[in-house]
Amino acid sequence: xxxxxxxxxxxxxxxxxxxxxxxxxxxxxxxxxxxxxxxxxxxxxxxxxxxxxxxxxxxxxxxxxxxxxxxxxxxxxxxxxxxxxxxxxxxxxxxxxxxxxxxxxxxxxxxxxxxxxxxxxxxxxxxxxxxxxxxxxxxxxxxxxxxxxxxxxxxxxxxxxxxxxxxxxxxxxxxxxxx
Amino acid sequence: xxxxxxxxxxxxxxxxxxxxxxxxxxxxxxxxxxxxxxxxxxxxxxxxxxxxxxxxxxxxxxxxxxxxxxxxxxxxxxxxxxxxxxxxxxxxxxxxxxxxxxxxxxxxxxxxxxxxxxxxxxxxxxxxxxxxxxxxxxxxxxxxxxxxxxxxxxxxxxxxxxxxxxxxxxxxxxxxxxxxxxxxxxxxxxxxxxxxxx
Ligand SMILES: [Zn+2]
Numbered sequence: 597x598x599x600x601x602x603x604x605x606x607x608x609x610x611x612x613x614x615x616x617x618x619x620x621x622x623x624x625x626x627x628x629x630x631x632x633x634x635x636x637x638x639x640x641x642x643x644x645x646x647x648x649x650x651x652x653x654x655x656x657x658x659x660x661x662x663x664x665x666x667x668x669x670x671x672x673x674x675x676x677x678x679x680x681x682x683x684x685x686x687x688x689x690x691x692x693x694x695x696x697x698x699x700x701x702x703x704x705x706x707x708x709x710x711x712x713x714x715x716x717x718x719x720x721x722x723x724x725x726x727x728x729x730x731x732x733x734x735x736x737x738x739x740x741x742x743x744x745x746x747x748x749x750x751x752x753x754x755x756x757x758x759x760x761x762x763x764x765x766x767x768x769x770x771x772x773x774x775x
Numbered sequence: 776x777x778x779x780x781x782x783x784x785x786x787x788x789x790x791x792x793x794x795x796x797x798x799x800x801x802x803x804x805x806x807x808x809x810x811x812x813x814x815x816x817x818x819x820x821x822x823x824x825x826x827x828x829x830x831x832x833x834x835x836x837x838x839x840x841x842x843x844x845x846x847x848x849x850x851x852x853x854x855x856x857x858x859x860x861x862x863x864x865x866x867x868x869x870x871x872x873x874x875x876x877x878x879x880x881x882x883x884x885x886x887x888x889x890x891x892x893x894x895x896x897x898x899x900x901x902x903x904x905x906x907x908x909x910x911x912x913x914x915x916x917x918x919x920x921x922x923x924x925x926x927x928x929x930x931x932x933x934x935x936x937x938x939x940x941x942x943x944x945x946x947x948x949x950x951x952x953x954x955x956x957x958x959x960x961x962x963x964x965x966x967x968x969x970x971x972x973x
Contacts, residue, residue, distance in 0.1 A: 614844075616837070616840075619840070620833055620837070623833050623836065624833075627828055627832070627833075628825060628827050628828065629825075631826065631827065631828040632825050632826045632827070635826045636823075636826070641829065644826075644828075645828060645829070645830065645832060648828055648832050649832045649835055649836055649929065649933070652832070652833075652836045653836055653839055653840070653929065656836065656840045657840075657843075712816065712819045712820065712823070713823055716820065716823075727820070728820075731817045731820055731821070732817075732820050732821050752782060752785065752786075753782065755785055756780065756781040756782035756784075756785050757781070759781050759784075759785070759813060759816065760781040762816060763781075763809075763812065763813075763816070766816075
């Protein structure tokens with residue numbers, strides 16, 4: 597999703613002064629892109645809703661610290677992606693989710709001509725996060741690695757493995773290269 | 776014949792391919808097609824529909840924000856009077872949580888927890904000390920308790936929004952947790968107040 601969310605400076609200033617209506621206006625401006633980002637990264641819709649709430653709690657608590665460097669959406673998006681990644685890490689610790697063992701994925705890619713959206717849903721949350729942040733949101737591998745607390749090569753290999761999986765699931769046979 | 780791996784293709788896409796990959800892609804139709812497919816997938820991902828939140832979470836955010844603001848205001852307010860505070864503290868700490876214990880009457884328990892919570896909130900207003908009097912350690916304890924109470928308030932606001940029934944045990948559990956945290960907060964404040972000799 598391409599987002600060009602320009603927020604008037606005066607609205608930001610009012611929000612920084614604690615104006616509740618201005619804070620709500622910021623919420624309304626960003627609720628959908630924040631939810632969409634979290635929902636694409638996370639498997640459960642209710643987790644994405646929680647990330648939306650946690651993100652805006654942090655926004656209202658810290659908006660005074662926003663100094664206007666870069667777009668406000670960049671600042672909000674950074675908070676949202678950090679929250680979503682924290683949730684993935686926490687879930688991994690709890691459920692020991694394997695990085696490349698997507699539930700249902702193995703059964704689904706055999707002969708199934710999935711559409712991209714469904715294939716993407718099958719990826720592990722870690723893979724989804726890396727693909728979404730890199731390919732759609734335009735984060736660099738360095739930024740992803742820093743946010744995930746992993747190495748740059750981890751981010752690169754996760755992206756490559758995710759694409760190889762997507763390609764297999766989509767049954768794209770463009771000539772038989774073994775990837 | 777050796778072809779590009781997906782990692783090679785990703786590097787080529789970023790303009791960082793190895794010397795071998797950059798030479799190979801010029802002559803290999805298979806890898807050219809794979810690279811094109813990769814571009815196509817990324818374009819399709821970017822074109823996926825925007826997913827919208829199914830519920831409005833602003834009321835929950837606002838509830839937490841307002842409860843935090845109220846607490847900050849209180850912690851700035853001046854000390855109200857030692858005797859009144861001591862009397863209130865004695866009263867508050869006598870309020871016990873589980874009179875209804877195993878009665879199973881969730882509604883009554885919920886009502887009781889809400890009342891206790893309100894009583895504790897009121898009492899805080901009377902013997903909160905000025906924020907500057909708190910030691911670093913005490914302030915950290917108080918801030919931690921206030922954060923946990925705020926988080927519970929956020930969850931409660933969300934549950935209310937989902938129209939969770941009053942009989943719901945989860946709701947009672949959360950309100951009880953809130954009462955427990957409020958009691959700790961009152962104790963933390965009061966202990967400090969005595970210590971500094973107010
Ligand atoms: Zn090739």
